[in-house]
Amino acid sequence: MNNLEKYDKVFKEVLEVSEDQLKGLKYQDIEAWDSVGHMGLISALEDAFDIMMDTDDIIDLSSYEKGMEILAKDDYGVEF
Amino acid sequence: MGKIWDLKVHKRKKALIDEFGNWMTYDVLDHEACVLAHKIGHRCLVFALCRNEMGSVLGYTSFINNGIVPVMVNSHLDEVLLENLLKTYSPQFLWVPKDQKQQFSGMTTEHEAYGYVLLKTGYGTTYPLYEELGLLITTSGSTGSPKLVRQSYANVLDNARSIAEYLKLDDKERPITTLPMNYVYGLSIINSHFLVGATLLLTDKTLMQKEFWSFFKEAEASSFGGVPYTYEMLDKLRFYRMKLPSLRTMTQAGGKITPDLHEKFASYAAEQGRNFVVMYGAAEATSRMGYLPPEKAVEKKGSMGIPIPGGKFTLIDADGQEITDPLTTGELVYEGKNVTLGYAKRGEDLIKGDERNGRLETGDMAQFDADGFYYIVGRKKRFLKIYGNRVNLDEIDRLIKVEFGIEVASTGVDDHMYIFVTDEKVAGAVRDFVISKTKLNPVSFKVLVIDEIPKNDSGKTLYKELTKYYAE
Numbered sequence A: 001m002n003n004l005e006k007y008d009k010v011f012k013e014v015l016e017v018s019e020d021q022l023k024g025l026k027y028q029d030i031e032a033w034d035s036v037g038h039m040g041l042i043s044a045l046e047d048a049f050d051i052m053m054d055t056d057d058i059i060d061l062s063s064y065e066k067g068m069e070i071l072a073k074d075d076y077g078v079e080f
Numbered sequence B: 001m002g003k004i005w006d007l008k009v010h011k012r013k014k015a016l017i018d019e020f021g022n023w024m025t026y027d028v029l030d031h032e033a034c035v036l037a038h039k040i041g042h043r044c045l046v047f048a049l050c051r052n053e054m055g056s057v058l059g060y061t062s063f064i065n066n067g068i069v070p071v072m073v074n075s076h077l078d079e080v081l082l083e084n085l086l087k088t089y090s091p092q093f094l095w096v097p098k099d100q101k102q103q104f105s106g107m108t109t110e111h112e113a114y115g116y117v118l119l120k121t122g123y124g125t126t127y128p129l130y131e132e133l134g135l136l137i138t139t140s141g142s143t144g145s146p147k148l149v150r151q152s153y154a155n156v157l158d159n160a161r162s163i164a165e166y167l168k169l170d171d172k173e174r175p176i177t178t179l180p181m182n183y184v185y186g187l188s189i190i191n192s193h194f195l196v197g198a199t200l201l202l203t204d205k206t207l208m209q210k211e212f213w214s215f216f217k218e219a220e221a222s223s224f225g226g227v228p229y230t231y232e233m234l235d236k237l238r239f240y241r242m243k244l245p246s247l248r249t250m251t252q253a254g255g256k257i258t259p260d261l262h263e264k265f266a267s268y269a270a271e272q273g274r275n276f277v278v279m280y281g282a283a284e285a286t287s288r289m290g291y292l293p294p295e296k297a298v299e300k301k302g303s304m305g306i307p308i309p310g311g312k313f314t315l316i317d318a319d320g321q322e323i324t325d326p327l328t329t330g331e332l333v334y335e336g337k338n339v340t341l342g343y344a345k346r347g348e349d350l351i352k353g354d355e356r357n358g359r360l361e362t363g364d365m366a367q368f369d370a371d372g373f374y375y376i377v378g379r380k381k382r383f384l385k386i387y388g389n390r391v392n393l394d395e396i397d398r399l400i401k402v403e404f405g406i407e408v409a410s411t412g413v414d415d416h417m418y419i420f421v422t423d424e425k426v427a428g429a430v431r432d433f434v435i436s437k438t439k440l441n442p443v444s445f446k447v448l449v450i451d452e453i454p455k456n457d458s459g460k461t462l463y464k465e466l467t468k469y470y471a472e
Helices: A003-015 A037-049 A055-062 A066-070 B026-040 B054-063 B079-091 B100-102 B153-166 B183-194 B210-218 B228-236 B258-270 B347-351 B393-404 B423-436 B463-469
Strands: B014-018 B023-025 B045-050 B068-073 B093-097 B108-113 B118-122 B133-138 B148-154 B201-204 B223-224 B249-252 B274-280 B290-291 B312-316 B331-334 B342-344 B359-368 B375-381 B385-386 B389-392 B408-412 B416-421 B445-449
Touching: A037 A066, A037 B228, A055 A066, A055 B210, B014 B026, B014 B054, B014 B331, B023 B026, B023 B183, B026 B108, B026 B118, B026 B274, B045 B054, B045 B079, B045 B331, B054 B068, B054 B133, B054 B201, B054 B385, B068 B079, B079 B347, B093 B100, B100 B118, B118 B153, B118 B249, B133 B153, B148 B210, B148 B331, B153 B290, B183 B274, B223 B228, B228 B249, B228 B258, B249 B258, B258 B274, B312 B359, B342 B347, B375 B389, B385 B416, B389 B393, B393 B408, B393 B416, B393 B445, B408 B463, B416 B423, B416 B463, B423 B445
Parallel strands: B014 B201, B045 B068, B045 B093, B068 B133, B223 B249, B249 B274, B416 B445
Antiparallel strands: B014 B023, B093 B118, B108 B118, B133 B148, B148 B342, B274 B290, B312 B331, B331 B359, B359 B375, B385 B389, B408 B416
16 A cells, blocks of 8 residues: 555544545535544544644644655655 | 622723634623623523523623523533423523524524524413523533533632632633533533633634644734543643644643643643643532642642632541541532532423532542542443433433333443343334434444343342443
């Protein structure tokens, strides 16, 4: 599984969305992505990529795309 | 009935500031509240669809301060559940966010202010209201039960005074909203702070959003409240490292915080010269019943503290006798002026008077230590607290049984509910149904399929036997 597939899998599993819902998906767009869902999402991403996210990044991860941008930073070095 | 707050004395002091940079002084709040009350014109029932926005607080202030009785519900409440509540209680008016107006076609707009509109329902039935009835609040569960807690003006005022006293609130306080205002804990923050002329910082953003923290810092929030799950989120955010110079007090209620988190936040507060105040309460006692004085937060880890000023705790054993020995478990009974009038289950109940006479059997099992500090050790009835909301497990079972006609047993621990069914084919549908009815986040519960729901000879479900499926 490449990183993008891994990333998508986390979103799909935690937020219970389908492939076609991922693009453009934002925090609070769907009921599952509330603050509780966000915690689950962050934990799952940290597990999947074996990273520890910073506070600023956790609260900045407000969309599917933004998440990729954050994980791609040098701090985490996830290549998509 | 008198007014709860004398808003005018605080004059040009800011009562409300929102995340968009708008603000309202106490003068203006008082004036706008009077205008709105005037439009309604008489004591009657109003449904207030709450958000942490100016219009919402204005509505609540106007109603409670002018003898109009609000039913406080979340603006995101499921439409079907809301419809049921409206049918049950037949209010004369609704106070709703303007962007939800289309949900109520056929009703006429009587007034508009701060993003909210007053709608006249036109319902034929009007239920008489008991003269001391101040407001109605849903029992924190979100299962759509029509059961409301009846709170009197005296209840609200007494509890607000007590809270202001033990938290030593003054007009320099700037609490930021982290809880919905249709939830008694959130509402108690408004009630107690308006009493002292403090400034409320309003936002519907969550702790998981950058905008929340920007607003927190810019507006110099001095305190916030949180349910156990809030503190789990803060822990996850590594809150201890955040620079929040304006923060003075953190309160915790809405369920028992884990001893581990209690210790972390108590130590953090002690090191930083801040207050961490664990509290205990229920909608049936208006809001607060107990608090752990912040200077004892580290020493008395796991305790919810002592009774609030004006309140009294006793423990009652299975025979109804008072327990006098420390570290002995009994049902916690609270006495105080904030013990509410009782419940309403239908419109005809709104005329009912005080059914509790200042005494509440909490349904919580507790102990006290040699110093008189109380510890909650369990519950008498079957319910869980999920993210601070009470979820009645029997109610969940009932809802599922009615909808699907299947065998079901719900159980679990706080923040994690497990729903057992025997038919694999319906498991997914049960899950979706529970999400839609309760608005619980799917991560907070699981639907598990087992061969058979364990029962005893008389057909009673053996919930204890189910623990083996989820105990760690």
